[in-house]
Amino acid sequence: KAGVTQTPRYLIKTRGQQVTLSCSPISGHRSVSWYQQTPGQGLQFLFEYFSETQRNKGNFPGRFSGRQFSNSRSEMNVSTLELGDSALYLCASSPPSGRDTQYFGPGTRLTVL
Amino acid sequence: AQSVTQPDIHITVSEGASLELRCNYSYGATPYLFWYVQSPGQGLQLLLKYFSGDTLVQGIKGFEAEFKRSQSSFNLRKPSVHWSDAAEYFCAVSNTGFQKLVFGTGTRLLVSP
Numbered sequence: 001k002a003g004v005t006q007t008p009r010y011l012i013k014t015r016g017q018q019v020t021l022s023c024s025p026i027s028g029h030r031s032v033s034w035y036q037q038t039p040g041q042g043l044q045f046l047f048e049y050f051s052e053t054q055r056n057k058g059n060f061p062g063r064f065s066g067r068q069f070s071n072s073r074s075e076m077n078v079s080t081l082e083l084g085d086s087a088l089y090l091c092a093s094s095p096p097s098g099r100d101t102q103y104f105g106p107g108t109r110l111t112v113l
Numbered sequence: 114a115q116s117v118t119q120p121d122i123h124i125t126v127s128e129g130a131s132l133e134l135r136c137n138y139s140y141g142a143t144p145y146l147f148w149y150v151q152s153p154g155q156g157l158q159l160l161l162k163y164f165s166g167d168t169l170v171q172g173i174k175g176f177e178a179e180f181k182r183s184q185s186s187f188n189l190r191k192p193s194v195h196w197s198d199a200a201e202y203f204c205a206v207s208n209t210g211f212q213k214l215v216f217g218t219g220t221r222l223l224v225s226p
Contacts, residue, residue, distance in 0.1 A: 100214070
């Protein structure tokens, strides 16, 4: 089975721009979660989608949003980018009845200049 | 609120020596507990998980972890470390059923020859 895939792997943007990151979960997984990883704040939960609905949300400003499609693929969007948004964005998918076990993709490295 | 503490930021171990990485958690009920490993520039790989039952769990790559409720700990161990084990290790707890992992700050493992 293919693992979680994320595109693009690397991205450079400038302040004020917006960005969209994509995540394709493992086949059969319906839950997709997003995390932000920075040296200062570590790994922080952004949000989780299941069957095209946001089920959980972390403590991030409204500039961070996401969605999930009927094939379980997910996108996250960050609008009005700030320097502090530079991070590794990780996507994880969970199997049905996976008891919260999450399988992570390689991440998208976003650099904001 | 849940929290996870990994008290050691860096640990250096000689190749072939044993390893123990510490993890303490704060959670009201019996948590789901996880250990993940991250190699430089990569996503997170699941090493092992604890949900219930036997408190000693076996994982991949020869790792094991022991859940001790009385100490609120879930320490990761390996009897003989290989150079390829050099990476960053994250302990995580989940608020069961909500697909949201709370991570510790990580422990960077260095393996000396």
